[in-house]
Amino acid sequence: DETLLFEETLRHSTEEIAKYATIVDQKDFRKELIVDILAKNSFDIRSLNVVVGRGGLLKPIPGGTYPVSDALLADLKAGVQGQHASNLGGILAREIGDEIGVPSYI
Numbered sequence: 001d002e003t004l005l006f007e008e009t010l011r012h013s014t015e016e017i018a019k020y021a022t023i024v025d026q027k028d029f030r031k032e033l034i035v036d037i038l039a040k041n042s043f044d045i046r047s048l049n050v051v052v053g054r055g056g057l058l059k060p061i062p063g064g065t066y067p068v069s070d071a072l073l074a075d076l077k078a079g080v081q082g083q084h085a086s087n088l089g090g091i092l093a094r095e096i097g098d099e100i101g102v103p104s105y106i
Contacts, residue, residue: 005041005043006041006043008037008041010030010033010034010037016029022083023079023083023084023085023087023088024077024087024088024091026085026088027088027091027092027095030088030092031092031095031096034092034096035096045096045100046100048097048100048102049102050097050102050103050104050105051093051094051096051097051100051102051103051104051105052065052093052104052105052106053068053088053089053090053091053092053093053094053104053105053106054086054089054090054106055086055089055090055106056076056084056086056087056088056089056090056091056106057079057080057081057082057083057084057086057087058072058075058076058080058081059075059080059081065105065106066105066106067103067104067105068090068091068093068094068097068104068105068106072090072106073090073091073094076088076090076091077091089106090104090106093105093106
């Protein structure tokens with residue numbers, strides 16, 4: 001609902017990120033950190049009704065909320081407007097949402 005359960009900021013050193021050739025190659029590393037933080041805070045990921053990720057660099061579209069469709073997912077992976085860590089927001093939301101059977105959005 002509208003109650004903050006916990007807040008966490010994850011920062012990554014240049015050395016950690018340098019291990020990966022592309023932004024998309026970081027997906028599993030970042031997903032593991034997210035899942036671990038949720039578990040550390042006793043949050044059951046399966047209790048989610050939806051998963052929302054930060055947008056990413058996409059073709060120009062009006063501001064708003066969008067489902068992570070196959071086409072949007074392909075654009076994020078390809079980096080149609082450039083490569084940026086925010087592209088992983090929708091990719092991770094979709095992967096986690098698909099794993100627990102809920103919709104994903106950016």
